Amino acid sequence: MNYIILDLEWNQGNEQKEKQLKELPFEIIEIGAVKLNSRMEICDSFHELIRPQVYKEMHYMTKKLLHLDMEELQSGRSFLQVIKSFLAWCGEDYMFGTWGPQDLTELQRNMKFYGMEPLDKKPMKFYDVQKLFSIAFEDKKSRRNLEYAVDFLAISKDIPFHRALSDAYYTGRVLAKIKDPQVLQMISFDGFIVPHNKKEEVHIVFDDYAKYISRDFADKQELLADKEVSSTKCYLCHRNLKKKIRWFTPNGKHYYSVSYCEKHGFMKGKIRVRKTEDDRVYAVKTMKFITEEDAADIFKKKERARELRRLRKHKES
DNA sequence: GTGTTTCAGCACCTTCACGC
DNA sequence: GCGTGAAGGTGCTGAAACAC
Numbered sequence: 001m002n003y004i005i006l007d008l009e010w011n012q013g014n015e016q017k018e019k020q021l022k023e024l025p026f027e028i029i030e031i032g033a034v035k036l037n038s039r040m041e042i043c044d045s046f047h048e049l050i051r052p053q054v055y056k057e058m059h060y061m062t063k064k065l066l067h068l069d070m071e072e073l074q075s076g077r078s079f080l081q082v083i084k085s086f087l088a089w090c091g092e093d094y095m096f097g098t099w100g101p102q103d104l105t106e107l108q109r110n111m112k113f114y115g116m117e118p119l120d121k122k123p124m125k126f127y128d129v130q131k132l133f134s135i136a137f138e139d140k141k142s143r144r145n146l147e148y149a150v151d152f153l154a155i156s157k158d159i160p161f162h163r164a165l166s167d168a169y170y171t172g173r174v175l176a177k178i179k180d181p182q183v184l185q186m187i188s189f190d191g192f193i194v195p196h197n198k199k200e201e202v203h204i205v206f207d208d209y210a211k212y213i214s215r216d217f218a219d220k221q222e223l224l225a226d227k228e229v230s231s232t233k234c235y236l237c238h239r240n241l242k243k244k245i246r247w248f249t250p251n252g253k254h255y256y257s258v259s260y261c262e263k264h265g266f267m268k269g270k271i272r273v274r275k276t277e278d279d280r281v282y283a284v285k286t287m288k289f290i291t292e293e294d295a296a297d298i299f300k301k302k303e304r305a306r307e308l309r310r311l312r313k314h315k316e317s
Numbered sequence: 318g319t320g321t322t323t324c325a326g327c328a329c330c331t332t333c334a335c336g337c
Numbered sequence: 338g339c340g341t342g343a344a345g346g347t348g349c350t351g352a353a354a355c356a357c
Contacts, residue, residue, distance in 0.1 A: 010337055012339065025340065026337065061338060062337060102336055102341055130335080143335050143342085162337090220327085249326075254344080272343090323354075329347085336341070 002043075003036040003127065004090050005097040005175060007168040009066050010106060011052060012059045024113045026106050027054045029073055030066075031086055032164025035094075040176040046089045047165040049076030066162055080114055083107075095187075097127035099146050099171045104190040122200040123189035123213055129175045136183045146170055153177045182207055189213060191274060194282045201228075209288040210235035216280040220273055224255075229283045232259040232269050241267060244295065248302050256302070258295045266295040 009030035013021070028050055035044040051073055058070055076082070096104060104126055108118055133149045134142050144152075147161055155173045159166040178184060185206055195201045195215040202213035217223040224230060224247070232241045241259035244266070249255045257269040272284045290298075 008337080012337075014338090029337095059337085059338075065337065100336055100341080105341080106337085141343085143333095145335065319357085321354100321356080323352100325350100325352085327348105327350085329349105331346075332344090334342095337339085 001038055002091060002094040003040070003097050003172075003175065004033050004094045005036060005129070005168050005172040006031070006033045006103055006107070007099065007164045007171060008032075008103045008106060009062075009068065009162075009164050011055050011062045013055050014057055014059050021054060024054055024110065026109075027052055028079060028106065028110045029076075030068065030164040031082060032166070032168040033086070033089075034165075034168050034172040035090075036097075036172055036176065042169070042172055042176075044089075045165060045169070046086055048082045048085070049073050050079050050082050051076040053078065067160070068163075079110060080116070083111060083114075083116065095125055095127065097129050097171065097175055099128075099167065099174075100130045100143070101128050101188065101190075105192045108190070108192040118193050120193060122195050123191060123193055123202055125187045126190055127175060127184075128188040129171050131188060132178055132183055132186060133174055135186055136178045136180060146174070149174045192277070194276045194280075198228075205235050209286055212283070212285040212287075214283040214285070216276050216282045218280060220281055223273065223281050223283055224271075229271065229285065232257055232267065232287070234259075234261040234264055234267060235287055236264050237261065245299055245302060247271070256298055258290075258298050264289055266290050266292060268294065268298060 008028050010026040010028045012026050029052055030049050031046070033046045034042045037043045049072065052070070056070070058068070063069070098104060104124060111118065130143055133144060134140055137152060138144070146167060150157060150170050150173070153174060155170065159169065161167060161170070189202060195213060197215055201215055202211065204211045214223065214226065214229050217226065230247060232243055233239065234241055239261065241261050243257050243259050245256070245258040247255045247257045247269070255271040255273070259267045259269065261267055266289065268288050268290045270286050273281055274284060275281055
Protein backbone atom coordinates (compact mmCIF):
# COMPACT_ATOMS: atom_id res chain seq x y z
CA MET A 1 0.00 0.00 0.00
CA ASN A 2 1.13 3.56 -0.77
CA TYR A 3 0.70 6.59 1.48
CA ILE A 4 -0.52 9.84 -0.05
CA ILE A 5 0.75 12.66 2.14
CA LEU A 6 -1.41 15.61 1.32
CA ASP A 7 -1.36 19.31 2.08
CA LEU A 8 -3.89 21.89 0.94
CA GLU A 9 -3.77 25.65 0.93
CA TRP A 10 -7.09 27.47 0.98
CA ASN A 11 -8.55 30.95 0.92
CA GLN A 12 -11.65 32.43 2.53
CA GLY A 13 -13.92 35.46 2.28
CA ASN A 14 -12.75 38.90 3.41
CA GLU A 15 -15.57 39.87 5.78
CA GLN A 16 -15.92 43.44 4.45
CA LYS A 17 -15.74 42.59 0.76
CA GLU A 18 -16.82 39.02 0.29
CA LYS A 19 -19.24 37.19 2.54
CA GLN A 20 -18.20 33.73 3.62
CA LEU A 21 -20.30 30.94 2.10
CA LYS A 22 -21.61 28.55 4.76
CA GLU A 23 -21.30 25.56 2.41
CA LEU A 24 -17.73 26.53 1.49
CA PRO A 25 -16.02 28.52 4.24
CA PHE A 26 -12.61 27.64 2.74
CA GLU A 27 -11.87 27.39 -0.95
CA ILE A 28 -8.91 25.18 -1.85
CA ILE A 29 -6.39 27.07 -4.02
CA GLU A 30 -3.40 24.75 -4.03
CA ILE A 31 -2.86 21.03 -3.60
CA GLY A 32 0.46 19.35 -2.94
CA ALA A 33 1.14 15.72 -2.18
CA VAL A 34 3.93 13.19 -2.05
CA LYS A 35 3.53 9.45 -2.53
CA LEU A 36 5.34 7.15 -0.10
CA ASN A 37 5.76 3.48 -0.93
CA SER A 38 5.29 0.69 1.63
CA ARG A 39 8.87 1.28 2.86
CA MET A 40 7.94 4.92 3.54
CA GLU A 41 10.20 6.22 0.76
CA ILE A 42 9.04 9.24 -1.26
CA CYS A 43 8.57 7.95 -4.80
CA ASP A 44 6.40 10.57 -6.52
CA SER A 45 4.84 13.99 -6.07
CA PHE A 46 1.81 15.99 -7.21
CA HIS A 47 1.37 19.74 -7.27
CA GLU A 48 -1.19 22.06 -8.85
CA LEU A 49 -2.60 25.55 -8.33
CA ILE A 50 -6.39 25.82 -8.45
CA ARG A 51 -8.16 28.73 -10.13
CA PRO A 52 -10.54 30.28 -7.54
CA GLN A 53 -14.22 30.30 -8.46
CA VAL A 54 -15.81 31.52 -5.23
CA TYR A 55 -13.52 33.97 -3.42
CA LYS A 56 -11.97 36.40 -5.86
CA GLU A 57 -9.78 38.25 -3.36
CA MET A 58 -7.08 36.83 -1.15
CA HIS A 59 -7.89 37.03 2.56
CA TYR A 60 -5.23 39.16 4.28
CA MET A 61 -4.26 36.37 6.68
CA THR A 62 -3.87 33.93 3.80
CA LYS A 63 -1.82 36.49 1.89
CA LYS A 64 0.42 36.98 4.91
CA LEU A 65 0.92 33.25 5.43
CA LEU A 66 1.20 31.94 1.87
CA HIS A 67 3.43 33.32 -0.80
CA LEU A 68 0.68 33.31 -3.41
CA ASP A 69 -1.34 35.96 -5.23
CA MET A 70 -4.54 35.88 -7.25
CA GLU A 71 -2.77 36.54 -10.56
CA GLU A 72 -0.67 33.43 -10.08
CA LEU A 73 -3.76 31.37 -9.25
CA GLN A 74 -5.45 32.38 -12.51
CA SER A 75 -2.94 30.14 -14.31
CA GLY A 76 -4.33 27.12 -12.44
CA ARG A 77 -7.03 24.70 -13.62
CA SER A 78 -10.49 24.45 -12.06
CA PHE A 79 -11.03 22.48 -8.84
CA LEU A 80 -12.88 19.68 -10.66
CA GLN A 81 -10.12 19.20 -13.23
CA VAL A 82 -7.36 19.24 -10.61
CA ILE A 83 -9.07 16.85 -8.20
CA LYS A 84 -9.85 14.37 -10.96
CA SER A 85 -6.16 14.39 -11.95
CA PHE A 86 -5.12 14.14 -8.32
CA LEU A 87 -7.36 11.14 -7.57
CA ALA A 88 -6.12 9.40 -10.73
CA TRP A 89 -2.53 10.07 -9.58
CA CYS A 90 -3.31 8.55 -6.14
CA GLY A 91 -3.94 5.15 -7.74
CA GLU A 92 -5.88 2.29 -6.20
CA ASP A 93 -4.30 1.09 -2.98
CA TYR A 94 -3.44 4.01 -0.71
CA MET A 95 -4.09 5.75 2.59
CA PHE A 96 -3.99 9.51 3.13
CA GLY A 97 -1.73 11.26 5.61
CA THR A 98 -1.97 14.92 6.63
CA TRP A 99 -0.52 17.32 9.19
CA GLY A 100 -3.47 17.86 11.53
CA PRO A 101 -7.08 16.78 11.22
CA GLN A 102 -8.55 19.42 8.90
CA ASP A 103 -7.31 18.85 5.34
CA LEU A 104 -9.42 15.81 4.45
CA THR A 105 -12.54 17.48 5.84
CA GLU A 106 -11.96 20.58 3.70
CA LEU A 107 -11.10 18.46 0.65
CA GLN A 108 -14.39 16.57 0.96
CA ARG A 109 -16.36 19.76 1.71
CA ASN A 110 -14.98 21.31 -1.50
CA MET A 111 -15.76 18.11 -3.43
CA LYS A 112 -19.33 18.14 -2.12
CA PHE A 113 -19.70 21.81 -3.06
CA TYR A 114 -18.80 20.95 -6.66
CA GLY A 115 -21.19 17.98 -6.71
CA MET A 116 -18.55 15.27 -6.55
CA GLU A 117 -19.05 11.87 -4.93
CA PRO A 118 -17.45 11.53 -1.47
CA LEU A 119 -14.11 9.72 -1.22
CA ASP A 120 -15.75 7.02 0.88
CA LYS A 121 -19.21 6.16 2.19
CA LYS A 122 -17.97 5.82 5.77
CA PRO A 123 -15.38 7.69 7.89
CA MET A 124 -12.11 7.57 6.01
CA LYS A 125 -8.94 6.19 7.61
CA PHE A 126 -5.90 8.42 7.51
CA TYR A 127 -2.65 9.18 9.29
CA ASP A 128 -2.79 12.39 11.31
CA VAL A 129 1.00 12.80 11.28
CA GLN A 130 0.82 15.68 13.77
CA LYS A 131 -0.83 13.30 16.26
CA LEU A 132 1.59 10.46 15.46
CA PHE A 133 4.55 12.80 16.02
CA SER A 134 3.20 13.61 19.48
CA ILE A 135 2.63 9.92 20.30
CA ALA A 136 6.05 8.87 19.02
CA PHE A 137 8.21 11.67 20.40
CA GLU A 138 6.30 13.77 22.91
CA ASP A 139 3.46 13.59 25.44
CA LYS A 140 0.78 12.06 23.12
CA LYS A 141 -1.44 15.11 23.60
CA SER A 142 0.35 18.25 22.42
CA ARG A 143 -0.10 19.52 18.87
CA ARG A 144 3.09 20.96 17.41
CA ASN A 145 3.49 22.92 14.22
CA LEU A 146 5.23 21.27 11.29
CA GLU A 147 8.43 23.31 11.52
CA TYR A 148 8.89 22.30 15.17
CA ALA A 149 8.68 18.61 14.20
CA VAL A 150 11.12 19.13 11.31
CA ASP A 151 13.60 20.84 13.68
CA PHE A 152 13.06 18.18 16.36
CA LEU A 153 13.89 15.38 13.92
CA ALA A 154 16.81 17.32 12.42
CA ILE A 155 15.31 17.17 8.93
CA SER A 156 17.09 19.59 6.61
CA LYS A 157 14.99 22.65 5.79
CA ASP A 158 15.92 23.04 2.14
CA ILE A 159 12.59 24.47 0.87
CA PRO A 160 10.32 27.14 2.45
CA PHE A 161 7.28 26.17 4.54
CA HIS A 162 3.62 27.10 3.89
CA ARG A 163 3.36 25.90 0.34
CA ALA A 164 1.33 22.80 -0.36
CA LEU A 165 4.06 20.66 -1.88
CA SER A 166 6.76 21.62 0.61
CA ASP A 167 4.51 21.03 3.63
CA ALA A 168 3.41 17.67 2.18
CA TYR A 169 7.10 16.81 1.60
CA TYR A 170 8.05 17.68 5.20
CA THR A 171 5.02 15.81 6.56
CA GLY A 172 6.10 12.76 4.56
CA ARG A 173 9.63 13.07 5.94
CA VAL A 174 8.29 13.25 9.50
CA LEU A 175 6.08 10.18 8.95
CA ALA A 176 9.06 8.28 7.56
CA LYS A 177 10.94 8.93 10.81
CA ILE A 178 8.25 7.13 12.83
CA LYS A 179 9.37 3.51 12.90
CA ASP A 180 7.44 2.13 15.86
CA PRO A 181 4.71 -0.20 14.49
CA GLN A 182 2.62 0.41 17.62
CA VAL A 183 2.54 4.14 16.78
CA LEU A 184 1.84 3.47 13.11
CA GLN A 185 -1.26 1.47 13.94
CA MET A 186 -2.81 4.60 15.51
CA ILE A 187 -4.83 5.60 12.49
CA SER A 188 -7.37 8.44 12.62
CA PHE A 189 -10.79 8.70 11.01
CA ASP A 190 -12.01 11.77 9.18
CA GLY A 191 -15.36 12.96 10.52
CA PHE A 192 -16.82 14.57 7.37
CA ILE A 193 -18.70 11.41 6.44
CA VAL A 194 -20.45 9.81 9.42
CA PRO A 195 -21.81 6.22 9.43
CA HIS A 196 -25.52 6.24 8.54
CA ASN A 197 -26.36 2.72 9.73
CA LYS A 198 -25.06 0.02 12.05
CA LYS A 199 -23.25 -1.72 9.20
CA GLU A 200 -21.12 1.35 8.49
CA GLU A 201 -20.19 1.95 12.13
CA VAL A 202 -16.50 1.73 12.97
CA HIS A 203 -15.17 -0.77 15.54
CA ILE A 204 -11.41 -0.92 15.80
CA VAL A 205 -9.14 -2.47 18.43
CA PHE A 206 -5.60 -1.15 18.89
CA ASP A 207 -2.91 -2.57 21.16
CA ASP A 208 -3.98 -0.58 24.20
CA TYR A 209 -7.43 0.79 23.43
CA ALA A 210 -10.54 0.28 21.34
CA LYS A 211 -12.44 2.86 19.30
CA TYR A 212 -16.06 2.94 18.19
CA ILE A 213 -17.66 5.53 15.88
CA SER A 214 -21.44 5.38 15.97
CA ARG A 215 -23.99 6.11 13.27
CA ASP A 216 -25.72 9.50 13.44
CA PHE A 217 -28.69 10.23 15.70
CA ALA A 218 -31.25 13.04 15.76
CA ASP A 219 -30.11 14.33 19.16
CA LYS A 220 -27.96 13.59 22.17
CA GLN A 221 -30.79 11.99 24.11
CA GLU A 222 -31.37 9.43 21.36
CA LEU A 223 -27.63 8.87 21.04
CA LEU A 224 -27.06 8.17 24.73
CA ALA A 225 -30.09 5.89 24.88
CA ASP A 226 -28.54 3.59 22.29
CA LYS A 227 -27.30 0.31 23.78
CA GLU A 228 -24.19 0.10 21.62
CA VAL A 229 -23.19 3.67 22.51
CA SER A 230 -23.67 3.26 26.26
CA SER A 231 -22.40 -0.33 26.56
CA THR A 232 -19.12 -1.01 28.33
CA LYS A 233 -17.95 -4.26 26.82
CA CYS A 234 -14.44 -5.61 27.43
CA TYR A 235 -12.79 -5.38 24.01
CA LEU A 236 -10.50 -8.28 24.86
CA CYS A 237 -12.92 -10.93 26.14
CA HIS A 238 -16.11 -9.36 24.70
CA ARG A 239 -18.05 -9.62 27.97
CA ASN A 240 -20.45 -6.92 29.07
CA LEU A 241 -18.95 -5.27 32.12
CA LYS A 242 -20.59 -3.91 35.22
CA LYS A 243 -20.00 -0.19 35.66
CA LYS A 244 -18.14 0.92 38.78
CA ILE A 245 -18.76 4.55 37.83
CA ARG A 246 -21.75 5.20 35.62
CA TRP A 247 -21.51 7.56 32.64
CA PHE A 248 -21.15 11.14 33.83
CA THR A 249 -20.15 14.39 32.17
CA PRO A 250 -18.18 17.27 33.63
CA ASN A 251 -19.12 19.56 30.70
CA GLY A 252 -21.92 18.07 28.55
CA LYS A 253 -19.55 17.16 25.74
CA HIS A 254 -17.50 14.30 27.12
CA TYR A 255 -18.86 11.39 29.10
CA TYR A 256 -16.75 9.11 31.28
CA SER A 257 -17.34 5.75 32.94
CA VAL A 258 -15.30 3.10 34.70
CA SER A 259 -16.10 -0.62 34.44
CA TYR A 260 -14.38 -3.67 35.83
CA CYS A 261 -13.44 -6.85 34.00
CA GLU A 262 -12.51 -9.77 36.27
CA LYS A 263 -9.93 -10.95 33.79
CA HIS A 264 -8.43 -7.64 32.58
CA GLY A 265 -9.11 -5.10 35.32
CA PHE A 266 -10.43 -1.53 35.28
CA MET A 267 -11.58 -0.09 31.98
CA LYS A 268 -12.20 3.60 31.30
CA GLY A 269 -14.89 4.60 28.84
CA LYS A 270 -15.00 7.98 27.14
CA ILE A 271 -17.70 9.21 24.79
CA ARG A 272 -17.19 12.36 22.78
CA VAL A 273 -20.41 13.73 21.32
CA ARG A 274 -19.86 15.32 17.94
CA LYS A 275 -22.08 17.19 15.51
CA THR A 276 -22.47 16.22 11.87
CA GLU A 277 -22.59 18.68 8.95
CA ASP A 278 -26.41 18.56 9.06
CA ASP A 279 -26.68 19.19 12.83
CA ARG A 280 -27.23 15.60 13.88
CA VAL A 281 -24.98 13.95 16.47
CA TYR A 282 -22.74 10.90 16.62
CA ALA A 283 -20.44 9.37 19.24
CA VAL A 284 -16.76 8.57 19.26
CA LYS A 285 -16.26 6.12 22.10
CA THR A 286 -12.87 4.91 23.32
CA MET A 287 -12.34 2.15 25.86
CA LYS A 288 -9.00 1.77 27.58
CA PHE A 289 -7.65 -0.34 30.45
CA ILE A 290 -6.43 1.75 33.36
CA THR A 291 -4.94 1.22 36.81
CA GLU A 292 -6.93 1.26 40.03
CA GLU A 293 -5.32 4.67 40.79
CA ASP A 294 -6.56 6.04 37.46
CA ALA A 295 -10.03 4.75 38.30
CA ALA A 296 -9.83 6.56 41.64
CA ASP A 297 -8.87 9.77 39.78
CA ILE A 298 -11.95 9.49 37.58
CA PHE A 299 -14.06 9.01 40.69
CA LYS A 300 -12.48 12.19 42.11
CA LYS A 301 -13.25 13.98 38.84
CA LYS A 302 -16.91 13.02 39.16
CA GLU A 303 -16.98 14.13 42.80
CA ARG A 304 -15.25 17.39 41.92
CA ALA A 305 -17.80 18.16 39.20
CA ARG A 306 -20.56 17.47 41.73
CA GLU A 307 -18.86 19.64 44.39
CA LEU A 308 -18.43 22.53 41.94
CA ARG A 309 -22.12 22.42 41.11
CA ARG A 310 -22.97 22.40 44.82
CA LEU A 311 -20.69 25.38 45.55
CA ARG A 312 -22.15 27.39 42.70
CA LYS A 313 -25.63 26.70 44.00
CA HIS A 314 -24.61 27.86 47.49
CA LYS A 315 -23.08 31.05 46.08
CA GLU A 316 -26.34 31.90 44.35
CA SER A 317 -28.46 31.46 47.50
C1' DG B 318 -49.96 17.36 47.39
C1' DT B 319 -46.78 21.14 47.94
C1' DG B 320 -42.55 23.48 48.57
C1' DT B 321 -37.60 23.13 48.89
C1' DT B 322 -33.19 21.23 47.94
C1' DT B 323 -30.06 18.62 45.25
C1' DC B 324 -28.40 16.95 41.17
C1' DA B 325 -27.78 16.16 36.21
C1' DG B 326 -27.94 17.87 31.69
C1' DC B 327 -27.23 21.29 28.54
C1' DA B 328 -25.87 25.51 25.85
C1' DC B 329 -22.64 28.66 25.60
C1' DC B 330 -18.29 30.64 26.66
C1' DT B 331 -13.14 30.82 27.22
C1' DT B 332 -8.42 29.30 26.59
C1' DC B 333 -4.86 27.05 24.13
C1' DA B 334 -2.59 25.48 20.04
C1' DC B 335 -2.81 24.27 15.81
C1' DG B 336 -4.58 24.73 10.40
C1' DC B 337 -5.32 28.21 6.14
C1' DG C 338 -10.46 36.12 10.91
C1' DC C 339 -12.28 31.73 10.54
C1' DG C 340 -11.90 26.78 11.16
C1' DT C 341 -10.60 22.42 14.10
C1' DG C 342 -10.19 19.77 18.73
C1' DA C 343 -9.61 19.32 23.75
C1' DA C 344 -10.59 20.72 28.24
C1' DG C 345 -12.86 23.18 31.58
C1' DG C 346 -16.00 27.03 33.59
C1' DT C 347 -20.62 29.34 34.15
C1' DG C 348 -25.38 29.78 34.50
C1' DC C 349 -29.91 28.11 33.47
C1' DT C 350 -33.53 24.51 33.54
C1' DG C 351 -35.97 20.66 34.92
C1' DA C 352 -36.24 16.15 37.16
C1' DA C 353 -35.69 13.61 41.31
C1' DA C 354 -35.46 13.31 46.14
C1' DC C 355 -36.83 14.80 50.33
C1' DA C 356 -39.40 17.02 54.25
C1' DC C 357 -43.56 18.53 55.78
